Amino acid sequence: MYKILAIIEKGADGMYSVRSEQHFGRNYFGGFGESVAVAKEDFLASINEAEQDTRSDGGEVPEYQVEFSYDLPSFFEDFDFINASRFAQYAGVNESKMRQYKSGVAFPSEKTTRKILDAIHRIGSELSSVSL
Structure with a gap:
């Protein structure tokens, strides 16, 4: 199983980003948003786009699992309860x-x-x- 480590961070501008070093072929992933939920949604959409692009280029997409890693501001924003x-x-x-x-x-x-x-x-x- 291919593990995608998604790193969530709050920027100095108050926006959240999700980045990863993993990729499918030449297609990388990333997400941004005004909340962790929006940034994660954008990140997952980028994975879906990368899957489609990789397949249309004739590449294989491995079975994968996404694991999220948070900085503390992002953790407490995502788990605000x-x-x-x-x-x-x-x-x-x-x-x-x-x-x-x-x-x-x-x-x-x-x-x-x-x-x-x-x-x-x-x-x-x-x-x-x-x-x-």
Whole structure:
């Protein structure tokens, strides 16, 4: 399975971009928008266009899977139901610093990024074990 790593980032202009180093033949992917949802939709449309172009050029399109990687402002925008202050407590990160990370004013160290990612994975694990 061909993995397409899609990197989502918030730009200085407040717009969101989705980029990838992967491609089909000579056809690359990219997306932009005023929200993460719009940028992701644009990115997925670019993959569909690349598929069509590659096939019309006589190329093969592999079976693929898209994996999204976020910067923190994009993560909290896409998952806006997560309260950053409460999440900071859960992750063991300073609340004030988390708000700065969320807004893009400051950037977490590698160690703090690992704590944040571990907390995200714990939440996913806890939610997947829920039964209603």
